[in-house]
Amino acid sequence: MSEVLERRAALTGIGQSEIGRRLGRDPLGLTLDACLAAIEDAGLAPRDIDGLATYPGAMGGAPGFTGAGISEVHDALRLELDWYTGGIELPGQLGSVIDACAAVATGLARHVLCFRSVWEGTAQGKDGRAGIGVGAGGAGGSGFRAAGPTMEWTLPFRAYSAANWIAMMAQRHFHEYGTTREQLAWIALNGRRNAADNPRAIYREPMTLGDYLGARMISTPFCLYDCDVPCDGATAMIVSRLDRARDLRRPPLRVEAVGSALRGRPSWDQFDDLTTMALRDAAKMMWERTDLRPADVDVAELYDGFSFIALAWLEALGFCGKGEGGPFIEGGARIARDGEIPLNTNGGQLSGGRLHGYGFLHEACVQLWGEGGARQVPGAPRVAVAAAGGGPLGGCLLLARD
């Protein structure tokens, strides 16, 4: 293995805005709340920030999908940047943080501010979650035609949402491995159990297996509780060069390894193994870059935009065997905070809110710094994995506290 350059990077500060189902606030304001909080948390000032990264950046598309782009944050904080990037063609939402690690490792920046903000709750309004290209300010309507590498091959077939696309991945997993809804439920039930101890989570009231099985169907096998909850909120973190991180406010969280690979086809329907999706490749790459093993991980914060994605990440990352995710999570003991591999300790996106990827990395940092309060994993965790993305998108980071 050649030198693993991302080990020159560390997480040094985190920040989050208020989070709510529908806050009705200016999304740039939310974004800046998170950014300034992260800068302060690291013990830095805006003038210290010389890099800026975000996902997906300024763009049209689904309502509320992005709260601010690079240039808005750059200008609002009058940053003096040596390096910046914002875009959506990345290995998942955390691909932007992986880029930041590469930037500090290669000396292009010392302290990179990374952010992701959403205001889907407010933007989609009372009608609830919108499909892609339809409704709630989407591009639907007479004359609109689907184009592009994803939309051309999905929307004309009435597959308006990633809920449909990922549901098909789950259905295939059910078919090949005998996975059941009663098993998959534990991603949602575990999230809700943890959200009860997270005052910032959206849904905190107890949920039972009966509640889950009785919920209305969205796209088989997914019911309402398999789908995350659109919300308003912003998350930010600081990626610093490790040699610039030692004298900051917090103990740095070293980036042990990242996974950004996509070795299969970049497609929701053409990818070779629909049951693993691209998570397989990102996870494999990450483990190729470290001597740590899955058994060394103390806490896992794994994307659950749809429940099945978290199950697929558990398998991809090797916490259980391929196809064994259903039995592994059934009953919820192994993924509880005092279990084999504590999962989504803040409630994930299913109960915590759809902060879209960055919330998982934020929570990994919270846990490694021992600041989880009532939801803190016991035993002072030292190693955490944060992963985001599903379908042909996937990126993950392994963090370690010395």
Added chain:
Amino acid sequence: MSAVPFRILPRVTAANEHFWRGGAEGKLQFLRCNVCGTWIHPPAPVCPSCYGRDVVVAAVSGLATVVTFTLNHQPWVPAPDHPYAIAIVELDEQPGLRLMTNVVGCPAEAVSIGQRVRVVFEQHDEDVWIPLFAPVSGASGADG
């Protein structure tokens, strides 16, 4: 048959019209490498197997197998036929040559993985033929 449902239609271009308009002649068409025979989807002007540029339009049999599916219940747009079946099917001509589509012509609840299906076309707006798939009559296995 129920009425033709609302669909967001594809933007038809010179690069994809063989696919979206092949239904006018009852043909499901893809690009194919004229040298090594590889079927190419989505359309691209270079063969992904031999990297040759001699790529031509060719029709497949229209026979396929359901790889996976979902029954959509959520009213993303108003429609009279919830739940309807969205599927990924694999064409007989080549492993991995897949399409996202809808399975029609049977109750949504009758759709299953491994089901044998055949293309049918649904015309929209005079210029687009959406390839959908219906169960091959009376078959569950290797119906030709």
